[in-house]
Amino acid sequence: PLGPQKGAARGREGPPVSVVAMQELQAELKQAKEKWAKEIELSKAEKGAPGYPFPVSCTRYVPRPESAAAWDFDELPVRLVVQDADVSAGAVSVEVAPYFPGELPSKIEKAVEAEWKRLLAKKKKPEGQLWMVDAIFVWIETKFGELLRLMPEYVDCYVGCDDMGASMRRYTLVGPAPVEEEEEEEEIDEEEQARRAEEYLERERARLEAEIEEKFRNDEEKRRLALAGIALDGEKARQLSKKELAELNKSRKERSGHRWRKTASKTHKPTKEEEDKNKKDKKK
Numbered sequence: 001p002l003g004p005q006k007g008a009a010r011g012r013e014g015p016p017v018s019v020v021a022m023q024e025l026q027a028e029l030k031q032a033k034e035k036w037a038k039e040i041e042l043s044k045a046e047k048g049a050p051g052y053p054f055p056v057s058c059t060r061y062v063p064r065p066e067s068a069a070a071w072d073f074d075e076l077p078v079r080l081v082v083q084d085a086d087v088s089a090g091a092v093s094v095e096v097a098p099y100f101p102g103e104l105p106s107k108i109e110k111a112v113e114a115e116w117k118r119l120l121a122k123k124k125k126p127e128g129q130l131w132m133v134d135a136i137f138v139w140i141e142t143k144f145g146e147l148l149r150l151m152p153e154y155v156d157c158y159v160g161c162d163d164m165g166a167s168m169r170r171y172t173l174v175g176p177a178p179v180e181e182e183e184e185e186e187e188i189d190e191e192e193q194a195r196r197a198e199e200y201l202e203r204e205r206a207r208l209e210a211e212i213e214e215k216f217r218n219d220e221e222k223r224r225l226a227l228a229g230i231a232l233d234g235e236k237a238r239q240l241s242k243k244e245l246a247e248l249n250k251s252r253k254e255r256s257g258h259r260w261r262k263t264a265s266k267t268h269k270p271t272k273e274e275e276d277k278n279k280k281d282k283k284k
Helices: 017-039 104-120 133-142 144-148 190-215 219-227 242-248 252-256 272-283
Strands: 040-043 056-063 075-082 092-096 155-161 167-173
Touching (some): 017 133, 056 133, 092 104, 104 144
Antiparallel strands (some): 056 075
16 A cells, blocks of 8 residues: 655655655546536645645535435535645545534534544555545535534424425524634734745745846846846835735635635525415415
8 A cells, every 4th residue: 555755755666655646636536526526626726835736625515415305404515625645644624614503514524524534544445545535525425414413402303395395304403603714713913924924025035036047147148237227136025915915814714725605505494484485386
């Protein structure tokens, strides 16, 4: 079995194990996209960002399976985040869309992450499943109802209808509003913001110096430009805009990939008005 190590030297019989792991990850993400199509969204870090292309994210809007037909939720959005090509390091995390009440999203994240890491730690894995992407998404779909019950105090039931209009006991979630993402973010003080801004300026200075060195490598050209009165210092590292400062101080979830779809499943019992409307629609 492979034992990937980041930065491993090229072996005699092939590329570094980290390269192999990256190729395996790309293949598994492609398979997931082909298998689940519109349920899957893929993302990676912006080109030029530290650690590019990581973090790499794969989101699946897991549909409600038949076994969980009594639940009011049509989907369970889960994002898998890979921080590094070293699969043995377990540098992975899980995010759940904040569509559910209270601390339930956090509870689901922890449960899925624990199962994913357990699968990743297996010595014997199916061929082509180094990262176990398919296995963990299948597990989530199988455990759909159980994951929604991780906080029993949020579960409520009522007599509703199934897809055919027959009466049945249905389940929904009640409780406090989802925890705002801002409350989950690490607080970044002014000193940390200044440090990140300084790092950015240092990178800019290094980039500009490298460009100048390349541009004026020929000493004769340098002297000619100097005589012509053209400065050789190049452009100055500019100050950051508010938008760029915000980019440097992204939250954990913002750094991992992209935003969630702006769709949420029904999370409340039908009101009397809704019930009356449904009855009228059925008569039509």
